[in-house]
Amino acid sequence: MSTRRLIVEPRGLASTRLKLLVPVASVIAALIVAGIFLLLTGESPVEVYAKMLDASFGSQRGIAETMISATPLILTGVAAAIAFKMQVWNIGGEGQFLMGAIFSAGIAIWLGDGFPATVMIPAVVIAGGLGGAFWAAVSAIPRVYLGTNEIITTLMLNFIAINFVNFLIFGSSSPWRDSAVATFPTGRPIPDAARLPEFFFRLDVGIFIAIVLAIIAWYLMGKTRWGFAVRVAGDSTDTARYAGISVPRKILGVFLLSGAFAGFAGGLFVSGPVGALDPRSLILNLGFTGIIVAALARLNLIAIIPVAVLMGALNNSGPALQSIGVPTATVSMLQGAILLFAVAGEFLIENRIRRPESVTVAANPEPETA
Amino acid sequence: MNDSQLVLTLVAAIGLGTPLIFATVGEIITERSGILNLGVQGMMLIGAVSGFWATFTTGSLLLGVIVAVIAGAALSWLHAFTSVTLRVNQIVSGLALAIFGTGLASFLGRAGSNPLVGNPSRKVFEPLITGGIAEWPVVGPLIFGHDILVYLSIIVAGVASYYLFHTRMGLSLRAVGEDPASAESAGVNVSRVRYIHVMVGGALAGAGGAYFSLALTPTWQDDPIGAAGWIAIALVILASWRPWRAVFAAYLFGAAERVQFTLQTLGDPWSNIPSTLLAMLPFILAIIAMIVLTSGKRARLLGAPAALAIPYFREQR
């Protein structure tokens, strides 16, 4: 009775090539799936994709806009990745991003016109991080001290933050609202000194700040004692306790750091391209998209940077699609499909599929029953 | 009397709660199998758009609901495949489903030369009974004044409850969610149970979506369901994984959503409360409920399936 079924077993060690191949294949597969839907609705996928490519990379201005879109995604991607590495399911990047934006715009407006950029810009960036960390704390503290599942609380806090931004601008005469414009409520522009300098079309130095912050996160997680303890705790809570690592403090730290990164993104977006707490320019699912970035980058904090550029390019191409009569939602459909394929692709990275006969390396005998 | 704000609010709460019942009961069934599907929003939206499309094309409400149910189940199959067969992270997979479903629904509503967007539905679910008992004071609108899906949603909750606790398949389902290894060695096909119930959950989410596009807001727009899919996930916890309680939890949230309109009609000082703040109410309620009800070991006592969101690795063959 020979069994000829394919055997699936843990791979243990995946080659770098495979780790690179799977995300690339995920993107291609998603393009094919979205292409099918485009065909079904009478569009030419080739034409649509060419248009998207052209909008995002076809001109210097396009590239600048792509980089502008990528900047917050680097940071929301890092936010998701460091939390997920620790098995902290912070899916509240959206809310933390917005709270960062609120804090940033708030401090800039509060400080007003009397300060130089050397004071204003650091203040705005730091305030963004604090805002994000504060919003994360609302979930993190119950999680750590009461054991409340953070998935639901972070999720719900997204919607509270969205409504809160709307409240500040549409529902009240808050300092964030521009009192000069009476017709339609908008955000009050922050002082010029708080705006990040632009250097390439509209592209501002926020992109460099984001990259530096991502590298700092990478160093912190991979090269420090704290990061090692976090990795142990993320791998096995019981083992961490056994090794004398304070798990609650690590969870709290990672959770707040994750929130801070999403908040940094909000801060940089306000002081960069947007220049005000403006709901229509800020509520773009950048927090959620960060999760896609993190997953496609396989939680690798450096790989997040190029992946964020890719996602930024997709986001950036939406308006161009509208001009040729294709729904902007093509972009979110594509992004959802990319995430689906990326997460499914983890299976290929984690597992090896082989025929039953070819016995491989001696590693593990019977699984331990204990 | 039937025009009193209290009655109007309660009636509206039942209407707004109905899609939440479908989606929440569906998610309860899914989670009872040990699979967490965060993609409810996506499945509801796909249900909403496909149901709307089917009714728009055929003029049949029944076909609309059937198509919505099939579409929801089809989308949830993707999640079953990634989390049961591929055993990858259920949280990320569910989010992927939500993002994909949202994008696809919006795309389908706007794509083509003759897009759905902006069109009113050709048919809308109407109250089953008009006049007579439906006009009795208070109980008339409250109990007899609804469309068929309102009653169906309650029946679905009842059937789900009976199924879970009084049938052998329900026993298998609970066992798979608690301890798949033990269930498997008792002869239960864990993968099959999970596939089936993830898809039942998707089907019900699809039906909930269709209730939005065919009853509550029967004109196609990009985002007809608000955050209902996300709220349903929170309601599962509020209902402590029991279908009957989902009915009450859903109506409570329906009421919370409706309150903002009610307050507007009450005049000073109530109407001064900004609607943006009131819109936060359901979410704040969910967070408080989460913290109060499910912190620490209480989640297990409440009925949270022990194996929820944990991939099951069948022993090597």
Place this chain on the structure above:
Amino acid sequence: MSTSNGEPLAVELRNVDKAFYGVKANDNVSFELARGEVHALLGENGAGKSTLCSILAGLYRPDAGEMWFEGKPALFKTPKDALAAGVGMVYQHFRLVSNLTVAENLALGHHDQGVRLDQKELARAAEELGERYDLAVDPTARIWQLSVGEQQRVEILKLLYRDAKILILDEPTAVLTPQEGQALFKTMRQLAGEGRSIIFVSHKLDEVKQVSDRVTVLRNGKTVGGVATKDADARELARMMVGRDLELPTRSASAPPGEVMFSVSDVRVLSDRGLEAVRGVSFEVRAGEIVGIAGVSGNGQRELAQGLVGLRRLTAGRVEIDGEDVTSDTVLERIDKGLAYVPQSRLGMGLAPGLTTEENLALKAFRRPPYSRGRTLVASAFRDEGARQIEQYDIRGVRPGLPIRLLSGGNLQKALLAREVELEPKVLILRSPTRGLDVGATEAVRNQILAEGVRGTAVLLISEDLDELMALADRLLVIYEGEIVGEMQTEEATSERLGLLMAGQRVEESA
């Protein structure tokens, strides 16, 4: 294939192979089971007994070989197939859904009785079965409310509820007191008397002699022989089981013990359920002394060990290391004061499964040089120290970047012990350190423990394996229901005396 009286065999396996990750757990195994017999499968840990049983029960599929069931070729693809054919297994780690009732566990997976789940009818059936086979247990109780012995009864009832013709019991006595074991044997004989066949897995010769009709011995995944029990000589069986007159390391004449290094007085600890699991335990371990704590699993060993290392709060009592009170110290402070601990669950607690071997070797020392400088890690130290320890402690199968969970049990334990020993502890606590290991790894681990004793460490060995305790410990304590019920020098200890103490001396009451 048939027996001498022409009746077909209940089950026959021919030339079965089964490998896990290239390691053969069953290698050309053949096995015959007649109707109405109790057939013992004898073998050491890792000999392949559990694998063989799991193949019979449909859990694993063999890589090669044939299986015959009641005279016909058969292949069970799933446990469901096996159960349908009448083959059921009681696993070492019970397969009961702890949040369901006894009755619900019986009904689970049994679909041919209609759609409705009639709790009352189920409870009645369960009660009736329990009475008939002397396996009484409250059918409405939830599994987590039951004792281990009661849970085992539920497992057997589960099989009888489906009228299983072949019952496979995988080391059923490991979790029982000798008295409970006797009751089980009675039930087993009763079942065999009804024409059911029983496969009884054990590595205890006396049990095999007492209850079985025939014995098949497995060694290193191969069948080395089958005999009728009445013809078998205990020493002969032992030799077949071990293969050679294997001398595992035992302690030599004990060195004179030094100062009191570890002192525990009147310690009380609660279990997860909030019951008092450790009830006033006191003892001392001197430098260079190995003290063993014997006891049937579940008598407070886990809580005691966790309490001593700081993973579980003490409700009362005092713990001292080298004269210093550490009772209110954290885990980390105790580690720093020289307390090392080898927990029972290697991948569950002792090691971070997803991290590499090198990282796991640094799991406790990463905070100080050479692993870190200030707050920064030193990558080269992880690499160099790792390489040295992997070499020194003979940890095999390591590859760069490979998560440690993919090493074998023996290598996991070597790595775990290496890390603890490298801390040069004053006190070393171990729980069942050789459980589930093959002979070679057992030897290495035992040597390492003995070496620690020689080095002057105070060693506390908490184990359920009497052979191991008698071989390694200078002094033995017996724990029963959270209390130390006996203490003796190892020379004075006999299995019988220990067994009585481990059973709470209830024998005397009933005798």
